[in-house]
Amino acid sequence: MLVATYNVHRGRDAAGLFRPDRIARVIAEIRPDLIALQEAQHYFHPARPMFDAAWLARETGLHPLRVAEREGEQGWRSNVVLLRAGARLLAPPHGLRLGGMEPRGAILAELDLGWGGFRLIATHLSLGAGRRRIQAERLLGAMRTGAESGLPTLVLGDFNEWRPGHSVLGVLEPVFGTPPPAPSFPAFRPMLSLDRILGHPKGLVPVVEVHDTRLARRASDHLPLKARVDTALLAPRAAGV
Known part of the structure; x- marks a missing residue:
């Protein structure tokens, strides 16, 4: 199972032009089963989708995960999750408010993409360390506190933290360990590991890679991250909700 995370910079490319088609082409390069997008909605116009869902499905084969609190919107507080066709919900997805100067949040979902159950947390965290x-x-x-608190868990997103042991990485380290560096920002010369893919239990995400292509360097100010999930560690398949 291939997962990815990508801060898409409100669909604006390196020149500042609104080009969501380039974002879709980068996603099509990756060919993930699931991808978490950040900055994929406008804060003040969340009901105005960045992507036409039918066009996106044709370009990438993926579909937006609808969040219960935001009926009719593609995501939650700038986070959008795209899934392969046939993904099953094991519990209704919902949004989590995280506060901050900008309206930060996370999408929580319990899913089965065909290999077994897991919990997804897709998020974009604040600029301030505290x-x-x-x-x-x-x-x-x-x-x-999820419906299945023992499910294997994937956390994907832009953490805005590159220093091991600091702020969010220090809090999550006892559960998820210390992630290896994967510089993804800025896209034209990546130096900082702001974006993360974490897995619990240990070994769920053996390797994380930066998707560094000519198109990806032009499409956003971040490069995407991608990772293969060890599906042997996912929960046995269960009936969907």
């Missing part, structure tokens, strides 16, 4: 620590604690709390 706020990121609080947000990380809220993510851990949500992880412990």
Whole structure:
């Protein structure tokens, strides 16, 4: 199972032009089963989708995960999750408010993409280190209180933290370990590992790679990350909800 995370910079390319078609082409290059997007909605116009869902499905084969609190919108607080066809919900997805100067949040879902059940947390965290620590604690709390609190868990998103052991990475380290560096920002000369794919239990995400192509360097100010999930560690398949 291939998963990815991608801050798409509100669909604006390196020149500042609104080009969501380039974002879709990068996603098509990756060919993920699931991808978490950040900055994929406008804060003040969340009901105005960045992507036409039918066009996106033709370009990438993926479909937006609808969040219950935002009926009619493609995501939650700038986060959009795209899934392969046939994905099953094991519990209704919902949004988690994380606060901050900008309306940060996370999408929580319990899914089965055909290999077994897992919990997804897709998020975009704040710029301030103190706020990121609080947000990380809220993510851990949500992880412990799901319908199936023992499910394997994937956390994908833009953490805005590159220093091992600091802020969000320090809070999550006892559960998810220390992620290896994967520089994804800025896209034209990636130096900072702001974007992360974490897995629990240990070994769920053996390797994380940066998707660094000519198109990806032009499409957004971040490069995408991608990872193969060890499906042997996913929960046995269960009936969908």
